[in-house]
Amino acid sequence: MGEGVVEELSLPRAPVRFRILGALEAHTGTHPLHLGPLKQRVVLGLLLCRANRIVSVDAFCEALWSGAPPRTAHKNLQVYVSALRKALRGDEERGCPGDGHQQVLVRRPPGYVIHVQAEQLDLLRFEELARGGRLAMRSGDSTQAAHLLGTAVGMWRGPALSDLASVPALASEAEQLEDRYLTVYEDWCQAELALGHHAQHVDDIDELARRHPYRERLRHAQMLALYQSGRQAEALAQFDAMRQGLVRNLGMQPSPVLGRLYEAMLRGDPSLEPSPAERPKPVVIRTDRTQLPQDLADFTGRDIHVRELTAAVDASAPHRATVVTGLAGVGKTALAVHCAHQWGRRFPDGRVLVRLRNGQNRPRPAVDVLAELLRGVGASGPLPRALDERAALYRTLLADRRMLVVLDGALDEAQVRPMLPGAGESRVVVTSRRRLVGLEAVEHVDLQPMDETEGLALLGRLIGQRRVAEEPVTARDLVAVCGLLPLPIRIVGANLAALRHLTLARYARRLADERQLLDELVAGDLRVRPRLDSAYQDLPAADRATLRRVALLTDAEFGLHEAAAALGCGLPQAEKAVERLIASHLVVFHAWGSDEGDACYRLPFPVRVYARERAREEGEWEREREPSGELTPARARTATR
Template sequence: MPAHAPISVPAQLPAVPADLTGRDSEIAELRGQLRRDDPAGTRATGAMPTCVVTGGSGVGKSTLALRVAHDMAVHFPDGQLYADLRGSTSTPAQAADVLGRFLRALDAGGALPECLDERAERFRTVLAGRRVLVLLDDAADEPQVRPLLPGGSYNAVVVTARRRLSGLAGATHLDLGMLAEPDAVRLLARVAGEKRVADDPLGARDIVALCGLLPLAVRIVGARLAARPHWTLASMISRLADESRRLSELAVADQQVTAGIAATYRGLGSDARTALRCLSWLGLPDFPAWIIAPLLDIPLGDADAAAEGLIDAKAIDFVRVDPLGLPRYRIHELIRVYAAQQAHQHDNRDLLTHRCGGSCSPGCGSSVS
């Protein structure tokens, strides 16, 4: 590695939440993606590792990325940079502003260039030949991320985003799903209290199921139980079982599940929002893509593209391939509850019946073959 004049060594990574639970295989995979070194210490591929962690709101992307970034910090002695890109909000960060902060943190010297391209060039120059880890949290899209990428193979970048960001050339991808039930129960116990959960293991399983195994939802329920020692797990189950109030129950202090789901919903196009409301109203455990065609009154051949758009937005998930060889999908439990509320508030029941009549009776709860 060539010698360079000393620069500041930033250590910007926020703390890792203390209740991170499970994710052992995902942690190992992300570490492996960042450790693409040969014995001589140069990148075996000659390219900088860029790792994108994707998943829906509240699934724990940021927590996982922070955990691995802290673990790997020793391999990046020239610093660790962090930026919240606010991609899931209505005011995403501007790449030029982020680069300005990074350059000041690196004490790059000289006046900051005014334009984005010149700041990106300065950033790449300052990091050339150095070992710096960059964590870009909650990215909106590829154009926001590209100017923030160093150019040298000694650096590494971790990006978290709700969408896959397939347009980032050479990036590796880690899709984060829901917790396994045992890990979700362990998370609930860590936050609410081990004894409380041990005294009612079946109740704990019911709670994490009502949370859809979503880490944020489980953590919120645990925090509410910890703050109310006189509440039983059964009383919390009763609160969550009422779908009309479930999402309002999943909030504590400044943490709430609804905000993330609402942002996902707002990010959909009009037709996609309509499809999601109708699918939630049908109440199917899973469904094939073709069912979207009558819901939106579109050609059958366009239904697959509509389903893929909902998958990209993390509004639905792929479940399995059925005996006919067709992919089947599912709406996450909490997104289903939110979309059903939106349907109740904004859609005429007769219109819903008309849209869904060609697919299945409302609330039928059985698979469409």
């Protein structure tokens, strides 16, 4: 990259929205973006902290390598920037020329700059609201000031850049942002107290004052809120505690402003009495909120599961939560979204979907998810900061309405529990690769791969029924290679729809080598491998080893004795090991074997291919087990029988 060259990147029409007031996140619409490894996210985090300003190469080197950059530092930085551009751009086929409203990552000597609008970055929106609130205060409009400043405070999901706190340079940026937050919070308290809203803020102010004992404006607000709530002794005690701390630790006295407040409280100055409360509540509820991804226009089959899920969320159903489980790529989210779009009359107060994993496919902190959920169910203004308080407010709001909440991509029971409803007619649908058997009082819907008829129907909707009818045997082979899973079938269909000159048989030859299969199952940003990567990484190390070893068996179907031999253990241990994979939907119970008590299991075909690939990487591959990587129709059909 030449020093005088300006490189610009046009991004998709759906603008990328960034969030740094909490963990670093980026989204297009409702879809989180994968932002890559730590150093790549450090680059983006630093750019966003200084949005619309040039960040020098030296500043990046300090942040990335703490003042000791390698010789290849500049080249490495270029690699990180290039990868970020690719991540933010997404599928090039969806891109479009920049129109002045798209964020642009630009090379500007002596560094880089990212251009974003206020609506695209929560930090800029926070500052915009804060400026408006302060202007309203100067104009004497405490009501408008409280609204704007409270909205700004409520945008914070937790400590800024909390997932990058281990990086000293970004920890320093986060400290500066925290200071700006506290200043706005103090402004908001001033506006709220001017309106007579003292009682509802005492606890929140107490918590912040404990964390920042020497912020005098915060202590001033705390004392005034306590005094106006009829807790004069506690208000005076707070001043004494602060004075003692200042003298002991800093050798100084409180400011004259705080001293005058203390003296006014001692003499019961009438000017400290609260103003008549105008009673606007800190949480304002809006109803009829629908925040769902678009339904699939070609959603196919699943009639039994649609009926099952619909019955589970009925008002007469005994449970208020339903868990939809299944293998990666089986269509859990698609089913939940499809049903949610049909349930508008059942849930007139809104239908909301939130994703429980971030762009790196890691579980999001429950406190962050609850902040998004509270906004989704209609809460505005400042939110409680503690997890249990947010969960309590969330349940209270759900109890009074008829809403549907879809929690997409749960890792385990602990992540979900704070988000389950307590009472009322609202319902929650959870999607997960695991059955989450530890959750109490929930329904379960197990989503299995499609049957062959459904798989062929989906392929026909994607490429045209005529092409399926012209090559019926090859069409059956293709859906078998896909493991009868909707995601890979959609990928195959998308590719064939774009390559209309290819026969199905010619395209099928591209999928004939299992060593290349997962690389071929790509269409734009639809990919099978990342889903399987995620499912594999969710497993404990012992279960990963089990999966690799049973994948090396000669057939996709195997019995308990074969599993025990592959694992080198007894039958009881092998049975438990396989059952753990069944719980994660990576192995399917197929039938009881001919020998009494011997079960027959099956590996879904894409899972088997992936696990064998990982076995090769781990050096566990034995060539005599499988002399050829050739994928025959018979082998694929065996794996989907």
